[in-house]
Amino acid sequence: MTEIVTAAMLVIGDEILSGRTKDKNIGHLADIMTAVGIDLKEVRIVPDDEDDIVAALNAVRQRYTYVFTSGGIGPTHDDITADSVAKAFDVPCEYDTAAYAMLEAHYAKRGMEFTEARKRMARMPRGAAHIENPVSVAPGFRIGNVHVMAGVPSVFQAMLDKVVPTLKTGVKMLTATVPCPLGEGVIGGPLSEIQKAHPLTIIGSYPKFGEGKFWTELVVRARSEDALEAARKDVEAMVRDLGEAS
Amino acid sequence: MTEIVTAAMLVIGDEILSGRTKDKNIGHLADIMTAVGIDLKEVRIVPDDEDDIVAALNAVRQRYTYVFTSGGIGPTHDDITADSVAKAFDVPCEYDTAAYAMLEAHYAKRGMEFTEARKRMARMPRGAAHIENPVSVAPGFRIGNVHVMAGVPSVFQAMLDKVVPTLKTGVKMLTATVPCPLGEGVIGGPLSEIQKAHPLTIIGSYPKFGEGKFWTELVVRARSEDALEAARKDVEAMVRDLGEAS
Structure with missing residues (x-):
């Protein structure tokens, strides 16, 4: 540890x-x-x-x-x-x-x-x-x-x-960013489930607003590459699935 | 009050x-x-x-x-x-x-x-x-x-x-800015005396650095116009006197 x-x-x-x-x-x-x-x-x-x-x-x-x-x-x-x-x-x-x-x-x-x-x-x-x-x-x-x-x-x-x-430095927090054309209102529920399924990660959702449209930047953070990639995969799949459904 | x-x-x-x-x-x-x-x-x-x-x-x-x-x-x-x-x-x-x-x-x-x-x-x-x-x-x-x-x-x-x-709002803090071509090391002593002489004011000194030169922005704050102007006069006189001496 x-x-x-x-x-x-x-x-x-x-x-x-x-x-x-x-x-x-x-x-x-x-x-x-x-x-x-x-x-x-x-x-x-x-x-x-x-x-x-x-x-x-x-x-x-x-x-x-x-x-x-x-x-x-x-x-x-x-x-x-x-x-x-x-x-x-x-x-x-x-x-x-x-x-x-x-x-x-x-x-x-x-x-x-x-x-x-x-x-x-x-x-x-x-x-x-x-x-x-x-x-x-x-x-x-x-x-x-x-x-x-x-x-x-x-x-x-x-x-x-x-x-x-x-300074003594810690293990770097790794981050993966997943751009998402959907607003937080669409992804909020499923993203919360993904967060629960990946307790070793911290998943942030950052609303962006420009040209009259809301979109979202999803950021997965973890100290282990494996945890990061597993959560990233699920977030990308969610964005893809919800995008097709909308 | x-x-x-x-x-x-x-x-x-x-x-x-x-x-x-x-x-x-x-x-x-x-x-x-x-x-x-x-x-x-x-x-x-x-x-x-x-x-x-x-x-x-x-x-x-x-x-x-x-x-x-x-x-x-x-x-x-x-x-x-x-x-x-x-x-x-x-x-x-x-x-x-x-x-x-x-x-x-x-x-x-x-x-x-x-x-x-x-x-x-x-x-x-x-x-x-x-x-x-x-x-x-x-x-x-x-x-x-x-x-x-x-x-x-x-x-x-x-x-x-x-x-x-x-919101209920207070009495506005009035401010007067005195630009000063001298660095803080020159004005620090006299400015401290001016602060002591004007207890109803808050006098700030903000070092600026650009083009290899230090200069200073002096800011007098007070809630009364009279207190502000009295302190401003003294600060301006100090900048003038020190500038001529240097």
Whole structure:
């Protein structure tokens, strides 16, 4: 029996909840997790509020193998993710010596002042390890099973690329897609029977709507090729039979 | 003192967590809530799992003025939102007479069979009121402070348009945006001082990255015009002063 590896994501930021910024990191993380065989089980979007971040983080980090956060690690007063994560883990949030030196050198090289604000980006919970930031230097960090990354999508993606090789990954969820010209109202009953007959699969039905017509995308998911193919065959037969009957 | 009206959103669906479908409803709801003066405070994305839906719904419906859900109200076996909401409210989930009649007439008019699957779309928690669906007939529903809507974006949006006029709305959060050619590392310190000097505002700083350069969008939010303008003036002065100094 292979291990199931699970994950949750915490998106931190008032700007997502106000609609001002449209999140692009959830879908990206979801794609990557699926590709490497980790089940993303939950996402929460929370405001820039320490109590909210601490409560959400403590709820999800106990429950899932990994947690990934985006947002709130920049240099301004509303970037409170490092402090909040430290509080959740009950450790001090302090200047990380290596991060401090790296940022100091980065700004010195560019003849830019290493301001108090910029120094904030070197703060992290005691005991955290860096997540390299190839885009804009200031590192993310990992503490326990929690990976803290930037909100800017290009930086989030670059950091995630560094993190993925360090994760234990599960057996990939295999998927087979069966397009279906019929609406869910026609296939719902028979599809439910197929789901019951194939308990090792998860069969999803996704209604599509376009040009005044409903159609459906049927997706079979399983961790074993055999289970997948057996269910796929039944779903394809159902679509064919119902299509001929209609 | 005017009332603060809050909201949470529950996005229900394995397809969002797997990355297969990219959510479009969170950003839309966020925009609409901001426009009418309701604070969207939290979003959770949960899988098609009754226990997860019930737990998340009960957590958020106690805490916020309103809850909006998307997804899982179609006719197939994986559409378990109605049952889960009924369970959360501890009421039976049953055929709604009016919804049943409406769907029956709809399919009869089109010469289509009113299948068991289609009948599922008439099920809702006892005591729920309809949310009209001008796109594809099958209604959403409201029970208590929870509004249950479709996941297909065109239907979600149409249902939300029906719901919004029924909501009590708060004082609109006013916003002023100040573009800033400087990075967060330069403005972080002074901006933090401005935030302290204007406690009735929420000042956000959103790093932007493009063409190898960081710049920043500064957003002042307040519920009063006076508070907003006072803080905006200070932010603009800061950007001007720092720009001249750099």
